[in-house]
Amino acid sequence: MSVIEVTDLRKSYGGRTVVDGVSFAVDEGEIFGILGPNGAGKTTTVECVEGLRVPDAGRVRVTGLDPVADHDRVTHVLGAQLQEGRLQEKLTVREALQLYAAFYPNPADWRPLAERLGLTDRLGARFGKLSGGQKQRLFIALALIGNPRIVVLDELTTGLDPRARRDTWQLIEEVRDSGVTVLLVTHFMEEAQRLCDRIAVIDKGRIAALDTPAGLIRRSAGATVITFTPSAPLDEQELSALPALASVAYKDGRVTLAGSDDTVNAVITLLARHRITAHQLRVSDATLDDAFLDLTETDLAKTDLTKTDDLTETTP
């Protein structure tokens, strides 16, 4: 059963279309990822789901409710992660939990929630004094305090060290295992690959692909990668004629070919024919990273610097 349905969503800022016909449905109990390069329209899309932005066109339903028209009821089924600037530095963890619990008719008991998120020994600490990982754990607790059926987490692990990021992943899995549906916006491929049941890849305001992580990797033109250092130079024309070849790269004497199993078999035959030895030969499956670059044709390192003045009309 779908708990979020987005159909042909469109949104422009000052005449520039940033969400251009996005459709997806999130099933109850899954971790659904939204992945895309900077400026792809991910946050705008989830803000329409949260009812914080009014779509120009299309339909959004959260457990059958319209997030704008039924905003109050939606806030009871959907818990959203706070953005960092939204919590006062001087508020203690206990005060923040009590304050947010007071917003809901049937809040979770904040004590076991704090315990579950490892915050019990930080209850008296002021928000401004928490580490990055502790702040994120508090944000998860605050998103869950209304006992929501769905929780939206946007760039939750950005800025965390690898250990804190992994701890947060475990918490997100525990949240899903407790029956809460998770809508997760992320930049991190490893995070998406590890956590998400399904992923919508958004590029330039459109869905470039929607599948399981394994499905996205299978779709990638270069699903298998072979790397080796040849004992003699290779004929580039012969290489480029290999079956199902997606890409060839040379670095420090090593050759990396992405393609299918057919590519691997053909390159081994080619090496044998020329009596060339392949030193340090490695064959591996492509990662979500490879699939992502394939699907979006975008350099992830490129940052969108086009953010203009806030032209939006609503934040109910």
Ligand SMILES: Nc1ncnc2c1ncn2[C@@H]1O[C@H](COP(=O)(O)OP(=O)(O)OP(=O)(O)O)[C@@H](O)[C@H]1O
């Ligand atoms: N309030 C706003 N007013 C004007 N333009 C905006 C506004 N919010 C977002 N944009 C622009 O809309 C585009 C999509 O932004 P959005 O934040 O949805 O993308 P994103 O995929 O979440 O990006 P990032 O990964 O960088 O957070 C960007 O080019 C951004 O500059």
